[in-house]
Amino acid sequence: MGADGSPAAQTFEGRQEMTSAALTSAVAKLRESGAVMRMTEEASQQVQETFDGDPTGDERMIMNMGPQHPSTHGVLRLMLELEGETVLRVKPVIGYLHTGMEWTGEELTYLQGPTNVTRMDYASPIFNELVFCLTVEKLLGVEVPERATWIRMLMAELNRMASHLLFMATNGMDLGAVSMMLYGWREREEVLRFFEMVTGLRMNHNYIRCGGVAADLPDGWRDHVLRLLDMIPPRLDEYDTLMTGQPIWRDRLQGVGAITAEECVALGVTGPILRSTGYAWDLRRDDPYLAYDEVDFDVVVGTYGDCFDRYAIRLNEIRESIRIVRQVLDKMPKGDYRVQDRKVTPPPRARIDESMEALIHHFKIFTEGFKVPEGEAYCAVESPRGELGCYIVSDGSSHPYRMHIRAPSFVNLQSLPHMMHGGLIADGVAVISSVDPIMGEVDR
Amino acid sequence: MAKEGGLLDEGLEGLNHNFLTGQLENLIKWARYRSVFPATFGLACCAIEMMAAGGPHYDLARFGMEVFRASPRQADLMIVAGRVSQKMAPVLRQIYDQMVEPKWVISMGVCASSGGMFNNYALVQGVDQVVPVDVYAPGCPPGPETLMHAIMTLHEKIKDGELTKRRGAGKGAGLVIEQRDGQTGGGRGLEQPVLLSRS
Numbered sequence A: 001m002g003a004d005g006s007p008a009a010q011t012f013e014g015r016q017e018m019t020s021a022a023l024t025s026a027v028a029k030l031r032e033s034g035a036v037m038r039m040t041e042e043a044s045q046q047v048q049e050t051f052d053g054d055p056t057g058d059e060r061m062i063m064n065m066g067p068q069h070p071s072t073h074g075v076l077r078l079m080l081e082l083e084g085e086t087v088l089r090v091k092p093v094i095g096y097l098h099t100g101m102e103w104t105g106e107e108l109t110y111l112q113g114p115t116n117v118t119r120m121d122y123a124s125p126i127f128n129e130l131v132f133c134l135t136v137e138k139l140l141g142v143e144v145p146e147r148a149t150w151i152r153m154l155m156a157e158l159n160r161m162a163s164h165l166l167f168m169a170t171n172g173m174d175l176g177a178v179s180m181m182l183y184g185w186r187e188r189e190e191v192l193r194f195f196e197m198v199t200g201l202r203m204n205h206n207y208i209r210c211g212g213v214a215a216d217l218p219d220g221w222r223d224h225v226l227r228l229l230d231m232i233p234p235r236l237d238e239y240d241t242l243m244t245g246q247p248i249w250r251d252r253l254q255g256v257g258a259i260t261a262e263e264c265v266a267l268g269v270t271g272p273i274l275r276s277t278g279y280a281w282d283l284r285r286d287d288p289y290l291a292y293d294e295v296d297f298d299v300v301v302g303t304y305g306d307c308f309d310r311y312a313i314r315l316n317e318i319r320e321s322i323r324i325v326r327q328v329l330d331k332m333p334k335g336d337y338r339v340q341d342r343k344v345t346p347p348p349r350a351r352i353d354e355s356m357e358a359l360i361h362h363f364k365i366f367t368e369g370f371k372v373p374e375g376e377a378y379c380a381v382e383s384p385r386g387e388l389g390c391y392i393v394s395d396g397s398s399h400p401y402r403m404h405i406r407a408p409s410f411v412n413l414q415s416l417p418h419m420m421h422g423g424l425i426a427d428g429v430a431v432i433s434s435v436d437p438i439m440g441e442v443d444r
Numbered sequence B: 001m002a003k004e005g006g007l008l009d010e011g012l013e014g015l016n017h018n019f020l021t022g023q024l025e026n027l028i029k030w031a032r033y034r035s036v037f038p039a040t041f042g043l044a045c046c047a048i049e050m051m052a053a054g055g056p057h058y059d060l061a062r063f064g065m066e067v068f069r070a071s072p073r074q075a076d077l078m079i080v081a082g083r084v085s086q087k088m089a090p091v092l093r094q095i096y097d098q099m100v101e102p103k104w105v106i107s108m109g110v111c112a113s114s115g116g117m118f119n120n121y122a123l124v125q126g127v128d129q130v131v132p133v134d135v136y137a138p139g140c141p142p143g144p145e146t147l148m149h150a151i152m153t154l155h156e157k158i159k160d161g162e163l164t165k166r167r168g169a170g171k172g173a174g175l176v177i178e179q180r181d182g183q184t185g186g187g188r189g190l191e192q193p194v195l196l197s198r199s
């Protein structure tokens, strides 16, 4: 039975809730206790034997955490089997924020598409718009103007900073460093203020459009960015003083939730978690999109694959982003911010007052959208959480026939049972926090 | 501790502390709206803006509401921040039921209020189908300012409402929008015309 007395939710894959060890199949038990790689017979036997001891004893209990829990970052629900304080099995239950966005994306035209996808990963909306537009542009075969590419890079890197600052805030909060909640937000507000100036909104911008960006950068943007870039580095050093070198912080994070590169690859985990194992995989460098091959930056990697490495990587990625933004400022070219292809780009607002044709054209493109040639395409970008991919199948109409987003949070969440197995329950909070899942993206 | 002089002997003159008098009802309402503890009920994008409102720049502490309670039993206000899916709706209702009276609900964002841009199979088209809503905050996402406006509207509501009774069903917050033309602030002591007034 569910918690509210209703019958337990069930899918064709079986019950969603975790069942007691005696009722769970061997495969499910292994999965829930974090077995990733293929095991030898003995190893698997050993894992199973831990559950054969005394499954009904006093020490074992199955506990529910979430979906409304302050440290699950939204509506993640975890079911845990504990022995005393030690976590034996973990089963993440998702779907509490399922919004049907892929379905909605198939109802909306390509022009409206970014509005929809931007609401998936709401901590880094620019990346969602970016990957959607890159995919559509690949299908259309249009060449995006230089300036649009560089504006996109500027916004993407600033968004990465905002997202990682949010991580700093929530990670600190989860581990009891409550003042980080204030500091992280303080800096994030500064970045959001720039976004508001450029896009008109603090979040969910719908700024990147197919064929370019919605509007050119406003006057005074350069000074604003420069002020931001001067303000943030000293504050990052403050974080170092506050947390990085602090013994409590280190004790809470070091060696907690360790994972190896092989296990990450087997699970499809990407982003800071994969890099924390020492595997330098960053799509910006390994599969450059936009103009990332023209800027100079380092891929930050860790060594131990634990929560501390993941924290340190994100902190240093903010610094790398600052470095990239500085180069973008130097290299920002002049020119169009949107492709001059009248099929894709609506006429500018000023033209509508002058010409009837422009008005009709504007009306047409917003009601019917533009047609995209038949075919399929996949594009991926490095979002703050890992490889964010978009797969679109077009049947030649103005709506996608199928749109799928490969959400990094969704895939990364798979590593939870592995990282939490054998740890204490308080470490579990540190692990969830260090995965930095955004449930909007997990459930879509 | 009976003292020489004091209230009994000298009446009000005999008091040597500051004091307040008032109707009990007003005092209770004052106390209520000055410390509304919200339950953490962040669901989606709007939750980020709700956290921003609690952050240093917007500082909800000014309204006595910076303490987001993790346990619904300690909370008076549920800010439904984000989209409510069909799967989440029973959970939401359960948490609402666990909160003790008096309790209020703010529906934050168009998704919570009406399903927003996602008119599809997955979302509850308006959280008012599940719990009674007192104030709707519009926007996608509503900025922290909008949330604060909603909170202040709620404060007004608590101040003007009845002490022991919930407002009847179907009346909403009891707010109607009236014509601006030719109206004055009237008895409310405001210079500007009042746009929101009670029905």
Ligand code: SF4
Residues within 6 Å of the ligand: A119, A204, B044, B045, B046, B081, B082, B083, B108, B109, B110, B111, B112, B116, B139, B140, B141, B142
């Ligand atoms: S109203 Fe907008 S910002 Fe709020 S949850 Fe819905 S989509 Fe997100």
